[in-house]
Amino acid sequence: MPRCLLFLPFLLLLSCTFTSAQDLTGPKGETFTVRVIKDKLSDPWEVTYGPDNYLWITEAKGYKVSRLNPATGAQTVLLDLTPERKFPRYDKVPDSVDGGKPWPQGGLMGMALHPQLLSGKAYVYLAYAYQYAGAGKQGDGCDPNFGGCHYTMRLVRYDYDAKGQKLTNPQVLCDSIPGSNDHNSGRVLIAPVQGKNYLFYTVGDMGAGQFKNIGRINHAQATSSYEGKVLRFNLEPDADKKQYDRWIPNDNPFISTQKQNAVWSLGHRNAQGLAYAQVNGTGRIYASEHGPFSDDEINVVERGKNYGHPLIIGYNDNNYNGLAAGVSNHTEIPGEWHTAYPTIKSEKENAAAIGAQTYRDPVYSFNPNSNAFLTKVMTQVRSNGEKDSPEWPSEAPSSIAVYTSPGIPGWQNSLLVPTLKTGKLIRLPLNASGTGVTGDTLTYFRSKIRYRDLAISPDGKKIYLAVDSSSVTSGPSGEDPKGSQYRGSILEFTYVKGGTALNKATDGKPDGSTQTGAKAAIQVGEKRRRE
Numbered sequence: 001m002p003r004c005l006l007f008l009p010f011l012l013l014l015s016c017t018f019t020s021a022q023d024l025t026g027p028k029g030e031t032f033t034v035r036v037i038k039d040k041l042s043d044p045w046e047v048t049y050g051p052d053n054y055l056w057i058t059e060a061k062g063y064k065v066s067r068l069n070p071a072t073g074a075q076t077v078l079l080d081l082t083p084e085r086k087f088p089r090y091d092k093v094p095d096s097v098d099g100g101k102p103w104p105q106g107g108l109m110g111m112a113l114h115p116q117l118l119s120g121k122a123y124v125y126l127a128y129a130y131q132y133a134g135a136g137k138q139g140d141g142c143d144p145n146f147g148g149c150h151y152t153m154r155l156v157r158y159d160y161d162a163k164g165q166k167l168t169n170p171q172v173l174c175d176s177i178p179g180s181n182d183h184n185s186g187r188v189l190i191a192p193v194q195g196k197n198y199l200f201y202t203v204g205d206m207g208a209g210q211f212k213n214i215g216r217i218n219h220a221q222a223t224s225s226y227e228g229k230v231l232r233f234n235l236e237p238d239a240d241k242k243q244y245d246r247w248i249p250n251d252n253p254f255i256s257t258q259k260q261n262a263v264w265s266l267g268h269r270n271a272q273g274l275a276y277a278q279v280n281g282t283g284r285i286y287a288s289e290h291g292p293f294s295d296d297e298i299n300v301v302e303r304g305k306n307y308g309h310p311l312i313i314g315y316n317d318n319n320y321n322g323l324a325a326g327v328s329n330h331t332e333i334p335g336e337w338h339t340a341y342p343t344i345k346s347e348k349e350n351a352a353a354i355g356a357q358t359y360r361d362p363v364y365s366f367n368p369n370s371n372a373f374l375t376k377v378m379t380q381v382r383s384n385g386e387k388d389s390p391e392w393p394s395e396a397p398s399s400i401a402v403y404t405s406p407g408i409p410g411w412q413n414s415l416l417v418p419t420l421k422t423g424k425l426i427r428l429p430l431n432a433s434g435t436g437v438t439g440d441t442l443t444y445f446r447s448k449i450r451y452r453d454l455a456i457s458p459d460g461k462k463i464y465l466a467v468d469s470s471s472v473t474s475g476p477s478g479e480d481p482k483g484s485q486y487r488g489s490i491l492e493f494t495y496v497k498g499g500t501a502l503n504k505a506t507d508g509k510p511d512g513s514t515q516t517g518a519k520a521a522i523q524v525g526e527k528r529r530r531e
Contacts, residue, residue, distance in 0.1 A: 182207025407460025410500025
């Protein structure tokens with residue numbers, strides 16, 4: 001039986017925290033019910049609606065991969081990766097014992113199911129932190145002079161044994177991806193390029209330039225580094241001689257005669273969301289990305305393009321002129337803002353230097369705060385330090401999906417973006433071509449929780465949201481699990497009624513609907529998350 005159920009307009013409040021009808025009524029009059037599918041998970045990171053009609057999840061700190069029955073909440077653990085984690089649960093060890101060693105941001109992170117999971121290619125792709133360079137060191141294990149806390153990530157393909165309900169036969173695609181206690185990103189996506197499917201993986205900038213990584217050099221602009229990038233891999237090995245080269249497509253944009261290179265795009269800060277969909281016949285990859293003191297971004301990810309970080313923050317609008325993407329009060333770090341991030345003389349000049357054919361502005365930027373506001377915030381941090389820093393408006397987008405179904409009137413061809421800082425689901429309607437955002441920014445399901453990821457049912461009428469086990473970041477900011485609601489839960493929001501008026505000329509479909517439910521289900525099933 002469900003542990004918590006809330007109906008509208010008649011409210012049945014058991015242990016729910018959505019305490020009013022407004023919490024579950026959208027800005028266009030849409031009404032929903034909410035139900036807890038599963039709780040007490042160990043920081044669910046990924047939730048995917050599988051072709052078997054089960055929810056597939058990863059637990060970031062529990063290092064488990066499971067299938068959930070969405071009707072009953074019954075959980076089957078397919079894989080426990082704890083033996084592959086070559087460091088202890090630092091988040092559970094007292095600092096007096098381990099010297100204050102940090103947990104990696106995330107842990108077990110992204111997952112993608114092969115499109116032919118049930119028809120001949122039963123492959124599941126996973127990304128997780130497996131090694132900490134500071135594990136055997138005294139103290140916190142991070143480099144001196146705020147040089148960074150260095151983890152290593154692994155990207156692996158498993159076989160799914162449907163009969164035995166296990167993931168077996170691991171094949172390592174790459175085991176040298178940089179990791180950190182901050183800005184690991186870690187989202188995995190399968191998407192086509194010119195009709196062939198590939199595996200895409202987001203890697204953050206390692207937090208290089210802030211907190212314990214304030215002195216760590218940022219490599220988001222270096223094509224020779226995987227930091228601050230979107231990577232592309234083969235779903236199956238090719239004929240290259242070297243083991244790991246086989247997983248890297250030979251037509252990636254930064255391949256050299258000496259070395260294979262998985263980099264697909266660069267200049268990313270912390271892209272935790274990645275999704276693919278066709279909008280009006282054209283397929284695109286969309287990413288959601290964290291900004292520093294403003295400008296959380298939505299980007300359309302393209303081959304070989306540069307998204308600016310840390311030289312341009314958000315739009316190319318000069319609001320960061322004279323500033324940097326980070327700041328500290330550690331005067332031993334040289335520079336005006338005491339950070340390894342470069343000071344930005346002019347965003348427009350930086351964009352021109354990258355080149356109009358290569359640089360890409362975000363298609364949408366949340367809270368593009370003014371230069372005066374940003375200068376005030378950064379000056380306060382420089383004077384008082386991070387622990388006494390002021391607040392600034394931001395969303396901290398944790399994932400992204402493209403809603404292409406006609407299931408909820410008015411929602412078709414929208415981006416859905418869950419947030420960590422503001423605890424809500426944001427809907428951004430796309431323009432007709434899918435190249436930009438149009439109309440109002442719409443918010444749903446606001447609560448004092450941190451939404452980590454989302455999935456959509458094939459009919460488009462149920463939205464599943466994963467909720468962190470803590471109410472604040474598990475990265476540099478520490479934890480406060482007592483302040484959380486629905487800790488470690490998978491929530492199901494079911495559409496009941498309301499929304500955009502139906503057009504009788506389209507046989508009851510929302511205006512502009514041209515897709516069948518089956519086709520839309522295929523597209524939303526290919527979705528693809530602020531610590």
